[in-house]
Amino acid sequence: MAQKRKASKKKPTAKRPQRKRPTKEKITPVEEILFRVEGKMSTFGGPRDTGMSADEGLALFTPADLKDPKYSYLFLPTPPPGTTGLGRRLNPDKYYFACRWNYNDTPREFLKRALARVENPSNGRSADARPADWGPHISTGRVADLSPGLAAALGLQTDDVVRITISALRAIPVKPAKGAKRAAPVSRTAPPGKPIIKQFIRSPNCSCRKVGTKIDKIVLHCTEGSLASALAEFQRSDSRKVSAHYVIDRNGDIYQMVNDADCANHCMGANPGSIGIEHVGGETDALAAPQAAASAALIRWLLQEHQIPRTNIFGHDFTPGYSRPGGTSCPDKLFGPVHSQATIAAWVAANV
């Protein structure tokens, strides 16, 4: 929970936030860094953050933004009882954060549309998040406040070290900042890296993709059972002979069982051109926060790696070509309470 956030709405008058210039790159292409901090963090926002007053607002958002779907997903549908400010109305499960911005370098309108990469340097986990507020106060000795959901997804606790980067590749500048360097021509030279695979456990239930078959879909599944049972089932060659390329545990650990280049048996009728991702969960479970972050990171990498259109991410039951008679309840309630492709698409729009 955040402490000493009282002064957080004030425009910074003191020091500029510490910025690291991009250090000399070796041979990797230069990523234009517009903002970067690394240091201690805490958490803030949402109904339970009593460090924020009931009427405290946010530096980057106004009540009018609640009507804009680009921003409204960051907030709870109604104000928590006894509160009127946007700070306590933040949805603590969404990924947002606060830093001590210098609005000359990174103007409010720019920040509002920017997507930052937030990393836990100690375990390599990362997630994308939205700037939401100015803070924490310099006296806390911290460089950033993260949403509780973001901190949990990255495995961060108060006073752990976080690294936050906004690069030209991920931001959508409204207008160039006064005096700021102009962004280099945007090039797709810094794709997201492949998330860490905890273990590759080969499944025998796969085949070579036919020559010339393009990978053009990602299919999302729910295991409807434990991690152990999924890993065991996918290693059996004497049973249903099913598999998936990836299995993501509820703590965010990613297991790979089939190479992307090969065809897994996860979505009858749609296996040849698809990558299958299983998520550990029961029939009524939603994704756990770390699992959602891992899934989004993996999907981002797959989209880039195989040049898959963003519109081709499907829930198992809604995959074009899926042909099992009677269909399936998969992916159940992992991505939202309604069993529909619209639910999947909304989750992708908000998270990937």
Ligand SMILES: [Zn+2]
């Ligand atoms: Zn499935």
